[in-house]
Amino acid sequence: MTDRQTSAEAHAHHGYITDKDKYLNRLKRIEGQARGIHKMIDDEKYCIDILTQVSAMTSALEAVALGLLEDHLRHCVVDAAKVGGAEADAKITEASQAIARLVR
């Protein structure tokens, strides 16, 4: 998988790096949400209240995914597009599959 090796070698340019702390904080908060929902279930809270928290956590995860995806398009994909050819094509296919996993 040359593509991925290239990416690994060039990992200093991964798009989200500039906002790394923002993403790390968001994941910390999401981990806290998981712990909060665990506690709600352990305390036998009302199902609908738990579902509300699950929806909030899902939205937080979606926001992370959309942010990472935009950063990926703006950096890795744009860089590959400049190179063009098979590498650009492979990056678009890969990004499109990631988008399909998010949508479905």
Added chain:
Amino acid sequence: MTDRQTSAEAHAHHGYITDKDKYLNRLKRIEGQARGIHKMIDDEKYCIDILTQVSAMTSALEAVALGLLEDHLRHCVVDAAKVGGAEADAKITEASQAIARLVR
């Protein structure tokens, strides 16, 4: 909020109780997934690989939500339906709003 107080008083009958351990284990795993994604970002892993893990975590959360919702329908909503009248109506409205939050 008479409805919710009734629910609180009757919390021993919350539908998910029979599977409480299953849900607690799932939430522990989801918390672990959040920690794993945090580490991937900290280690500056490839964006697409992180997105794959975010999608897996979102699916795990959706499965929890669908399970809780089915339990809720099978117990709280069925019980309210037997009583009928305004309480049944309120439970259906509440469940429908929770479903809408999951779908959108």
Added chain:
Amino acid sequence: MTDRQTSAEAHAHHGYITDKDKYLNRLKRIEGQARGIHKMIDDEKYCIDILTQVSAMTSALEAVALGLLEDHLRHCVVDAAKVGGAEADAKITEASQAIARLVR
């Protein structure tokens, strides 16, 4: 499939009947949206503008699904819950599967 036959016999009570005209109008509008998107593609409009219309059409379909589902819970499921036993259980399972198809 006794369950479904029962439902067929009792179809005068299908929950959405009271709002039948509303749903018929919505489907007419959705059909018009499909025709509009067909024309945009035929006219080679800008991809992002087409995607915006596809998203609007998806939202309209989701609203129909959520409305039908709420009507179904309020009528068919509540009626089955009053009967109780296996019929109620089967209706909840069936509704939960429909919800899962909407969420995923």
Added chain:
Amino acid sequence: MTDRQTSAEAHAHHGYITDKDKYLNRLKRIEGQARGIHKMIDDEKYCIDILTQVSAMTSALEAVALGLLEDHLRHCVVDAAKVGGAEADAKITEASQAIARLVR
């Protein structure tokens, strides 16, 4: 909106053009699905059966959206990336917003 005008002028290069007939056929089928659901409601078919058809139609629409988006990334966005600068940035922002509308 210079961006969009540029796109309009260059519309012969819109990415989906190569598959125009495929998209036109899909939209025709989706229009037929809308008509079928309209008829099911008019005939007062069982709610769950209608919901199954609505889910199938939503999946068909999502497949169109994902196809259009991939074509858009592969052509318009890659072309803009080669130009670089503000136009590339604007295209990525625009595509990311379209993706967010699909995901939410």
